[in-house]
Amino acid sequence: MLVDLIRTKTKLNDEQIGEILSCFKSTNARKNDHLLEPGQVSGKLFFIKKGCLRLYYINEDNQVLTRFMAFENTFLTSIVSFISREPSAEYIQAVEDSELLVISYDRFTLLRNITPEWDKIYIHILEYGLTVINSKLSSLLTQNAIERYLTLLKNNPELVQRLSNSNLAAYLNISPETLSRLKSKI
Numbered sequence: 001m002l003v004d005l006i007r008t009k010t011k012l013n014d015e016q017i018g019e020i021l022s023c024f025k026s027t028n029a030r031k032n033d034h035l036l037e038p039g040q041v042s043g044k045l046f047f048i049k050k051g052c053l054r055l056y057y058i059n060e061d062n063q064v065l066t067r068f069m070a071f072e073n074t075f076l077t078s079i080v081s082f083i084s085r086e087p088s089a090e091y092i093q094a095v096e097d098s099e100l101l102v103i104s105y106d107r108f109t110l111l112r113n114i115t116p117e118w119d120k121i122y123i124h125i126l127e128y129g130l131t132v133i134n135s136k137l138s139s140l141l142t143q144n145a146i147e148r149y150l151t152l153l154k155n156n157p158e159l160v161q162r163l164s165n166s167n168l169a170a171y172l173n174i175s176p177e178t179l180s181r182l183k184s185k186i
Contacts, residue, residue: 016117029094046100051097052069056093
């Protein structure tokens with residue numbers, strides 16, 4: 001829950017937390033809804049109460065390349081676009097019906113200006129994202145497809161259980177056919 005995350009990362013009191021929560025709006029996204037498309041500036045930060053969102057690209061060969069899968073109690077945005085205010089090259093899509101809390105870039109920036117303790121949440125978002133991206137990049141550079149799949153099974157079994165084969169294959173940067181062969185071997 002967002003309140004629990006704020007309490008563990010900051011020293012804000014209940015009144016301040018209430019003010020922060022009032023900056024978020026509740027929304028729902030249905031499976032396959034796009035919340036961001038390439039060319040749009042990412043103006044929203046999503047906190048996932050329930051469901052799953054993915055951040056992905058489509059390359060010039062029309063391959064879908066999933067950069068990040070975000071589940072409950074996780075923030076997601078196209079962070080480079082959100083920070084730089086430049087158009088995004090990425091999509092954000094609901095992989096499952098999802099319940100979200102959304103804060104606009106303007107509200108997020110306002111919180112940073114009026115509540116300096118909010119920067120601890122910002123740092124948490126950046127550190128979490130950096131850690132996940134570094135881990136994924138390392139696996140892509142140092143592991144073959146079967147090693148990536150086994151690592152995913154060990155470290156993130158919920159991805160294997162909750163995602164379709166096509167989304168899972170895109171996340172592992174392999175073809176759906178390769179994923180099917182891997183699953184049959186294991």
